[in-house]
Amino acid sequence: MIGGKKASSSQKVKLPYRRIILKLSGECLQSKAKGYGIDSAVTHEIAAQIKEIQQIGVQVGVVIGGGNIFRGTGVTANAQGIDRTTADYMGMLATVINSMALQDALEKQGCFTRVLTAIQMEQLAEPYIRRRAIRHLEKKRVVIFAAGTGNPYFSTDTAAALRGIEVGAQALLKATKVDGVYSSDPKKNRQARRFARLSYMDVIKKGLRVMDTTAVTLCMDHKLPILIFDMNNKGNIKRTVLGQATGTLIS
Numbered sequence: 590m591i592g593g594k595k596a597s598s599s600q601k602v603k604l605p606y607r608r609i610i611l612k613l614s615g616e617c618l619q620s621k622a623k624g625y626g627i628d629s630a631v632t633h634e635i636a637a638q639i640k641e642i643q644q645i646g647v648q649v650g651v652v653i654g655g656g657n658i659f660r661g662t663g664v665t666a667n668a669q670g671i672d673r674t675t676a677d678y679m680g681m682l683a684t685v686i687n688s689m690a691l692q693d694a695l696e697k698q699g700c701f702t703r704v705l706t707a708i709q710m711e712q713l714a715e716p717y718i719r720r721r722a723i724r725h726l727e728k729k730r731v732v733i734f735a736a737g738t739g740n741p742y743f744s745t746d747t748a749a750a751l752r753g754i755e756v757g758a759q760a761l762l763k764a765t766k767v768d769g770v771y772s773s774d775p776k777k778n779r780q781a782r783r784f785a786r787l788s789y790m791d792v793i794k795k796g797l798r799v800m801d802t803t804a805v806t807l808c809m810d811h812k813l814p815i816l817i818f819d820m821n822n823k824g825n826i827k828r829t830v831l832g833q834a835t836g837t838l839i840s
Contacts, residue, residue: 655683707739764820
């Protein structure tokens, strides 16, 4: 009790990070059976985990990829004979579709949510304006940043780093399929070593493909810590924002 009143959940829990950017791959939303598209049950499970951290007082921004629909990378573009710039814009549009799906799932669970897009499409989402995004976060709305940076040749990892810096996030959480950063692919090499902590320069010098170099450099320049964790382990988002050792800390 505080002053005769019941303490709020945010007062009960000591939070090392009060404003975070959660970076999700588009594959997080897809059906494991089909291997593509959007699975409603999976999307609602992710929404429930986001709601859980919001309820303890964390301000949440989300950046989601589009790989479950279309991956706008040079490899994909070359394989399909699509111009790289065109492919990147297609990938950005895929992130808008995923953002709308996640918004729908969050709102069905009672979370006020806004989608802000770097490419103007007023009938679907608000245009990205930094001050507006911060105000939404302050009002305890989940903010989903769609369409990457709005520019080709930049990944959604870079978009997550950029948005995190712009809105003053205290950490960038990247959800992956493994429990941290390894010296090599743990699925191919049983001797691969998992790192509990790394410096930004370690990631760059060792060529560890946890995020693209532009994203890591942005975080290094602005001292934004990156936490890599396994999204498949239910409850890991909350454990990570509470400072528990769920994966690898890059700082």
